[in-house]
Amino acid sequence: MNDRADSHERSWHEFFEFGIIVKGVDGFLQLVGGIALFFVSPATINAIALFFIRGELSEDPKDFLANLFLHATQGVIQAQVFAGILLVVHGAVKLFLVAGLVRNKLWAYPASIAIFGGFVLYQFYQLHLGYSLFLWVVTVVDILVIGLIVHEYRYVKKHGLKQKSGFAA
Numbered sequence: 001m002n003d004r005a006d007s008h009e010r011s012w013h014e015f016f017e018f019g020i021i022v023k024g025v026d027g028f029l030q031l032v033g034g035i036a037l038f039f040v041s042p043a044t045i046n047a048i049a050l051f052f053i054r055g056e057l058s059e060d061p062k063d064f065l066a067n068l069f070l071h072a073t074q075g076v077i078q079a080q081v082f083a084g085i086l087l088v089v090h091g092a093v094k095l096f097l098v099a100g101l102v103r104n105k106l107w108a109y110p111a112s113i114a115i116f117g118g119f120v121l122y123q124f125y126q127l128h129l130g131y132s133l134f135l136w137v138v139t140v141v142d143i144l145v146i147g148l149i150v151h152e153y154r155y156v157k158k159h160g161l162k163q164k165s166g167f168a169a
Contacts, residue, residue: 009155016152019145020101023116027094034087042077049073090119101149109153116146 037045053066060066076083093115100108123139126132 012148012151012155016148019148020098022141023094023145024098024102027091027098029091030087031091031095034084034089034091037076037080037084037087042080045073045077045080104156106156109149109156112149113146113153116142116149120146 049070053063053069056063056066057070097108097112097115101112120139120142123135123142127135127139
């Protein structure tokens with residue numbers, strides 16, 4: 001492979017590593033958030049939400065974003081157990097897949113593509129039910145990460161080797 005192509009592949013690999021780090025952080029935050037939902041009372045969740053938006057609501061009680069955040073918080077409170085289970089499962093699955101990708105396990109590439117793809121389909125379903133800028137951003141990031149995983153998997157399969165990873169082995 002010439003230097004230019006090698007440099008190009010190195011860049012793709014670095015994007016892949018960054019995407020996997022993002023998915024790992026996302027999985028960790030989901031896991032922690034899900035566990036927290038099992039131990040935090042609805043009153044505490046409400047108090048935390050109000051702490052963050054109190055100033056905005058005092059300036060403008062009809063503030064769109066503050067009221068949207070408060071409404072979302074009420075939705076979490078109403079579905080607290082389900083939301084907790086969903087976040088724990090999503091977080092644990094993402095961390096498991098990310099661990100496989102970091103260790104360059106071949107099974108982790110198609111498994112990640114399929115499972116993250118399933119998450120994207122579910123997110124599209126949720127977007128069909130109601131618009132959410134945050135969910136759109138998450139969905140686009142997930143699609144980009146899936147594309148990076150596909151590219152990395154093709155490279156690894158084609159060359160019969162694993163790219164040198166910046167991850168610790």
